[in-house]
Amino acid sequence: MRFIADLHIHSKYSRATSKDMSPESIWRWAQLKGITVIGTGDFTHPKWFKELNEKLGSSGNGLFKLKDEFKSDNVPASCKADVSFLLSAEISCIYGKNGKTRKIHSIIFVPDFTDAAKINLALSKIGNLTADGRPILGLDAKELLKITMDASPDAMLVPAHAWTPHFSVFGAASGFDSLEECYEELTPYIYAIETGLSSDPAMNRRLSALDRITLISNSDAHSPAKIGRESNIFDTEISYKAMIDALKTGKGFTGTIEFFPEEGKYHYDGHRLCEVSLSPKETIKHNGLCPVCGKKVTIGVMHRVEKLADREEGFKLKGAPSFHSIIPLPEIIAETLKVGVNSKAVDNVYQSMLYKFGNEFKILMDVPLNDIEKAGSPLLREAISRMREGRVHIAPGYDGEYGKIKIFEAVERKEIKGQETLF
């Protein structure tokens, strides 16, 4: 069965995370977005662990369902679907290795509460799990992998957002140049990496070292509306084991749903304070220094990939899963309406479309364009069509600043609007 899974989100117990990230609202939003299996996030946090343990019931397949008494009826009938939870957590390891400060985030999946408890017990001796849903531990990332495997043979560890400059295994600021440098003899136990918002599979495939690695994508959502903004498409039975096997072998893992990588916060190089955005080539021309203030620029993902890649841009790995590049529906609507993404107007259109067609992924990827035009507008139809074909302009993100999407030039907008009938 083909289904979509988002395996990395955060609970209300993580820093800078919406108070709304409760099991109930995650359950609801997963349906609005079209997610069948959603990571719980933060199982290392004692309070979240307790809450999950209370509110979720085992499906007997390594996944969990929200107990009926916690379900609300505020999901449009068009979106109603079964949602399974997969126990997941993210750990931030900050430590020294080979003379450098390393900061690496890792996601961990487990099939049941017992295994989660074992990992938590081991980690609680290492550091404080209460301070943050995504705890900071002074622990070698390799040691974390070892602890995870020792605690649970069925657990899986995946390096998170593997390219972000500051907190990832390949990050320019405090990562490594190869998985081997980080995980040494345990490298074979790394089966997958998370590409993160600023890179897509095509960029990752330029490293032959990653040929055996499954490239997964998740939202890393800190608020319900961000759930599923990146996710994975599986074609397996819905169970923990089938999904992990798919990640290990690639079989049954049919692809990912991705941001346009330019939209990510660290696609390009640059210096946010000076509003300087640089392509990797420009950075090299400026010797890595900001042309305005002369300080070192933050090296982005594209530059980092360029540096570690052993293949040219445009390389296609045979048999690699496909990926869909998307723009979140509210952003598209905002673009067509020329209003802010958080405005009431956007929300109205968004809700009415969900009500008509069903979940967001369906609208973005499957609903026929004619139907969209009928329900929305020619501009919306054109916008979604362009997104599906990848014909969008994006000012790349840099140094923590999200990229800026432009689907239409001003002139085009007028032309299309000219054809517009009454709304």
Place this chain on the structure above:
Amino acid sequence: MTQIFHDLNESQRQAVTTTEGPVLVVAGPGTGKTLTIVRRIAYLIQQGAKQENILAVTFTNRAAREMKGRVNALLGSGADKIFIGTFHLLGLKIIRDNLTDEFILYNRDEQTKLVKALFKDSGMNARQAADRISRIKSFTEDSYDPSESPLVEGGIINPPLKKGLGSRCREALQREAGGFSEQIKRVYGLYQSALAKNSAFDFDDLILKPIEMFGNADSCHFETLKRVQGDIADNDNALLKKYRERFKYIIVDEYQDINPAQYRLLRLLAGSDGRICAVGDPDQAIYSFRGADVEHFLNFTKDFGGARTITLTDNYRSTGVILNASGAMIKNNLKRIDKELRPAGESGSPLNIISAPDDKAEGRIIVSEIEKRIGGTSHFKLINKKAADEFSGQSYRFSDFAVIFRTNAQARAIEEAFIESGIPYQVIGKGNSIQKKELEETVSYLRSILKPENPPIPPFAKGGLTANEEKLLTAADFYDPKAEAVTLMTMHTAKGLEFKVVFIAGVEDGLIPFTLNKEDVDIEEERRLFYVGMTRAKDELFLIHARNRFIYGQRLSPSPSTFLGELPDQFVQNRVIADKIRSREKDRQIGLF
């Protein structure tokens, strides 16, 4: 052979090779004390000494572990016949090897519980009584020459109280000593017979029993305990003879901190020709409250005739600034052996003296300085470029940082700042940290989830120890060495450790020197404590004082420590963090004009 002398300087080499007769090694902070001891052991072996002839006594389990590890690394495996351990472990082994009866060991809490049970109706403070018994059993209370002090007529005085007493206090003590001595004699007797009935030893017995077995004390009788001393060196006890033959080479680490009982045991073992090597630094003597006496160190050359003194002077730890500043301060002490430490490294940046509005701000300042050096700890708290550039090219880990304070009561405010930041930290010592409490709750909940399997998770230090040996472990022995964290601890706990960046918190009168809740102060010991704290730092040292502090249930407005005035100006830079409200007021004023 080449390995034994590899990288040693001249004075270290002397300390390694001077193996005949008693030797006193004066080893200031960072002078390679452990290295020297380890090489000395290797040298002895290389010169033909048998492993079992070597006795190396350390002050803490941690020091013993480190020393053992380094000796093993140097000699290759199988150096396990060398005795390397604490005084307590040494005592435990001597007792176990010669006493057929089974016994159990009472730790401090169990000892106090026993006292409480024995005298529950007397209104006596059990903890204080236990402390007192402990001082008697470690000979601390009668270890001073009675002619020196008017306070010993009652037979008992508290040695820390001896120094610098006000006359009012002295009179009060004198009165008390007379009445209390009779009572304490009775308490002591009952306590000792209760121990015997339970086949139990307390920690003090671990030293006292061997002394007894060597015929030099009798712990059963309060009176004789004091009297039976004799000339230690001339003892011809058969068991002692056996041990003297076995331990031909004695090395004692942190000699400045031994108490009178430990001193007596050592003198018995070393005999008159004394192949004993005492290593330590009188400037780092900080345990007088436990009955330790720096005089033992200062008198070593008198106690052991023909002793040689070797002074290690090259400091490999701290910057020149840290060394010179702390050195200038400790020179204000009189009870010391004068020495000049030479920095092997760079002179470094000036010490940062920071004035914080209050104890909460103090914690935040520390956290933000750590974040600057680590370069931000989360996406939401990336440090600004300016700060990041300042420290780019340097590599820090959390274990490079330590926060040191005078008393555990300061820990809480600092802990809160760390919890707020999410930075991993560990509080070493007995204080009940917030973290420990939370951890206990979490662990017990998780254990309940794991009911059916309940995997035992042993502390890493525990492997292969007997039940009694396990009792000797302290809180500091229970941390996982794989975990890197900022260390929060008292000055007492900090001894022997080193960190790239050290923050000393609460450098204020009242705390440093410590005069809160305490009538009498040994200023020299307080200065030594501050010295120990300062010399833990390798690269950078922050001395922080708060202008307002909430501690022991009171709100205080302390002045900066008088010791800060003893640091020469050229080594320090001052920074004042303004009160938030006041700075806003200032802004408004600027706006007005």
